[in-house]
Amino acid sequence: MKKLTAVIVLLSLMNCSEKETQKQHTELQKDNPFNVALNEPFDYAKVTGESIQEYVSYEIEKANLILENIKKEASPTLENTFLPFDAAMNKLGQAGRNSFMLYWTSTDSITRAKGLEYSQKVDSLNTAITSDKTLFNQFETFKASDAYSELNDRRQRFVDDIIKEFVQSGVNLSEDKLEKFKTLKSEITDLTSQYSTNMNTANLVLTLDEAGADGLPESFKDTYRTENGTYEIPAQPSTGGPVMDNATRPETRKQYQMLYSNRGAEKNIDILNQLVKKRYQLSQLMGYKSYAEYNLVPKMASNPETVWKFIEDLVAESKEKAIQDIEILKTARKKLDNIDTDKALNPWDVSYYKNQILKTDYQVDTEKIREYLPVDACLEGLFDLYQELLDLEFRKIENASVWHEDVQAYEVFENGTLKGRFYLDLYPRPFKESWFYAVPLSTGKQMENGYEVPVAMLLGNFTKGTDKIPSMISHNELSTLFHEFGHIMDAMAYEGEYSLQADTKSDFVEAMSQIFENWIWDYNTLSAFAKHYETGEVLPKALFDNMVNAKNVSSGLSAQGSLRNCIYDMNLYDKYNPNQPLDTDQLWKDIDKQMGVMDWYIEGTHPQASWIHINTHPVYYYGYLWSEVYAQDMFTVFEKNGLRDQQTGVKYRKLILANGSQRPVDETVEEFLGRPMNNKAYIKSLGLE
Incomplete structure (x- = not known):
């Protein structure tokens, strides 16, 4: 240090x-x-x-x-x-x-x-x-x-x-406008908290009989079986994959999707309308045409025009592949359920038929793969990789003082010197925040009596184990775990002089963790810990190769789905007109028509009522794709030098993760790459070359 x-x-x-x-x-x-x-x-x-x-x-x-x-x-x-x-x-x-x-x-x-x-x-x-x-x-x-x-x-x-x-923050406003600015900020803070509380306490549950639960994994059913033989499945992030990928009955998938997309809707639709209006009013006070224009000033993109062009270019790049993906899904539906290919694809059927394609055409069963990914083993493998690659050491704090018995605490060391501390809170419980986050609790800072190390917490909601089976996660959830832990490492890496320089540009921050998702697509890395929870058998290489071959199944449609969210977010905060307030349900339909790929909106649902980004992180969603372009380009350095090359890993930690805002992002990225960045690796990763 x-x-x-x-x-x-x-x-x-x-x-x-x-x-x-x-x-x-x-x-x-x-x-x-x-x-x-x-x-x-x-x-x-x-x-x-x-x-x-x-x-x-x-x-x-x-x-x-x-x-x-x-x-x-x-x-x-x-x-x-x-x-x-x-x-x-x-x-x-x-x-x-x-x-x-x-x-x-x-x-x-x-x-x-x-x-x-x-x-x-x-x-x-x-x-x-x-102010x-x-x-x-x-x-x-x-x-x-x-x-x-x-x-x-x-x-x-x-x-x-x-x-x-x-x-x-409005410091140059006149006194009366500044007071209005402060009032709006306070009201916005209060509304975002109400929104989160409504979302996290919705407690919507899908009750199924045996017929309705047909196709669901037995281990999943065991978790949610009641004494009377029915199944009570909470509509939350950890249950979405098992239900939407596997439920044989389309009615079950639709019912689940409608519950999931209506969490908090009774109150949050109105709250979102208020948030959009008040954020617009705040931007008007500051002299901007839209809240997006105001919000983007400190970001890499800097203005709405840049974001819109970025989105539109990716929409054009991925549209043809997305249309092809839909036809493939329809063909699978025809083969399995004899539904004519002329009939539109229902949104609640996409994940199911994609999963059927994975199982039949690629011999990839996501639920079988889950059996090779018990959470404890995944954490051990994750720790091994990050410690080796970044030249760090994690030490578990025994008998740590924590807020719940499930929480684990670790200290991070570099050459015997304390670098930081992190907590893992990985399983759902009543009233707990239901998303997946890396939560910074304290940033690094030079103090008079030493260096104050950063502290962070990984908040997860993986399905908890039972007396019969351990907690196990899908390969997609493993990707989430590697991603969020990348944010933890970003926090731990900072060693700057000032706490206020610990954060990077908010539309680059995801890149620093997205890059780590690539390692779970390396067999040497994955096979080191992916072992069957009962037999100890290593994930077969043939199965892994099938997973790689299937990686870009529906990748165009997935990209279009992400872009749909980006467009929705930008419409809320860049296109708001106080004389013609948005109907936030109609907006979904308008975007589907505009994109011209498929109708995703399900009548009677309100997914915007439980979408944390448009609540607490407005004008942010494009940043996931913006960051992904940087992440995939930076990963090419590891591909060139070796995925376990510690010299490259330490360089990445010191140059990218530890930077915060001490140097311009593009400057540090170019130094790491040895050239200006480009989007070639990102386009390749989607199978869109």
């Missing part, structure tokens, strides 16, 4: 001022589970709603005092303005992220309520801070000084990015 002597001197000066500040406010109680020394883990098992309240209130009070001192500085410098600002925002960020994480994961209702309430208090304070004109003037005064021009590029970027964030 780098020892930044000059930085420590600057931090010493800042911390002297901070110590004086700390004398003026109340101390956090010694027994508060969040009151720990540098790099000691929080005592999550002892967290209560009361301890969250005290912890967040303490950090808010401390931050306010630090910021008030910054505003009083007669001669702003890097040391007396930007360094304490970074320190204050670092601790506020930790408080807000941990509070929100516990809202997502705690089994205690009061803890969840306080987690939400106090994470929102941090959000409100962040809005107030980044504080006096603070902003201090920053601009420093930027106009000779001292700014003497900073190196990385520190100038640090200063510039903070100032840009203030501008994007």
Whole structure:
């Protein structure tokens, strides 16, 4: 780990001022589970709603005092303005992220309520801070000084990015408009929380008799069998694949899809309408034509025109393959169920007939493959790969203090030096957030008394094992696991001077984890841990070869599905017209007609009511495809040098993962590639050459 002597001197000066500040406010109680020394883990098992309240209130009070001192500085410098600002925002960020994480994961209702309430208090304070004109003037005064021009590029970027964030937060608005901006931000935060709560507490269940459950894997049925012999299957991400891929009866697939696509719909349709309207109003206050135009300013794409062109080009690239894919699916349907190929393909039939093609034409049975992928073995294989490739070591924390008994904790080391800590919370339970996420809890930062290491949590929802069988995942879920753990490694890799430089551009962040999905398509990697849960037999090479041959079955249709979501997201936030508000159900139909491939929309469903991206991450979905282009191009370096080549892996960690925003993304990517990036590898990966 780098020892930044000059930085420590600057931090010493800042911390002297901070110590004086700390004398003026109340101390956090010694027994508060969040009151720990540098790099000691929080005592999550002892967290209560009361301890969250005290912890967040303490950090808010401390931050306010630090910021008030910054505003009083007669001669702003890097040391007396930007360094304490970074320190204050670092601790506020930790408080807000941990509070929100516990809202997502705690089994205690009061803890969840306080987690939400106090994470929102941090959000409100962040809005107030980044629109504080006096603070902003201090920053601009420093930027106009000779001292700014003497900073190196990385520190100038640090200063510039903070100032840009203030501008994007309305600091230059008139007082009345600024108050409206703050109100809208607060209302948006509250609405997004309501949306998530409604989605995660929907608890919709599909009840099936034996006939309705025909085709479902026996191990899956065992998990959801009731005492009276029926099956109660919750409509959640972990159950979608087994049902939609295997249920013989189309009525079962349709019923499941309708339940899944209606989670939270009763309240969330209206909430989404409000969110779109309020985000539009916010962008208007800021002088932009649309919320997308406002939102894209700090991203790589930078404007809607670039995003639309990117989407439209990929739509054109993949459309012919998608139409061919549909005809192949119809042919399979005709062969299996004697349904005429002239009849339109139902959306609830796509996954089922694709699975039948995989089984009959390629001898690939996703449920049989699942038997070779017990979660514990997958984690062991994943750990082995990441440790070897990135030259890191993971050590399990025995008897770790965690928020639920299923949660595991690990520390990450590099050559014996602590680099970070991560938690795994992999199985669903009541009231827990239902998606898959890598959740950053604390970023890396140079402190006076050492380096504060990053902390993150992987939130998953894999089907839990039973007394008879262990938890097992599909190859597709394995891809999700490798992807999300890539985000964990991104968090662990950061070793920068400032916490506010830990994050990269939001439309590049997925690339750094998407690249790792490629390793599960390497037999040497996969066979090292893919062993049958009963016999210990290694995944047969012949079966793996069939999987590779089948990799691009329906790839064009899959790409069009992702692009459909991108278009929907961009329509909500770039095409909103207050005089003709969107019908968010009709929009699905309009997009299907516009794309001209198939009608995906199921009458009576509202998938936009349980889609986290358009709720908390608007104007983001295109970023998955944008990032994938970078990911596949960067993977070519590993293909050239060797998939287990540690020198390449360490270079990737140090240059790409550890960068954050310290250097421009394209600059670091070009250095890693040894050339400018291109989309050839991405197009090849879809089978669209």
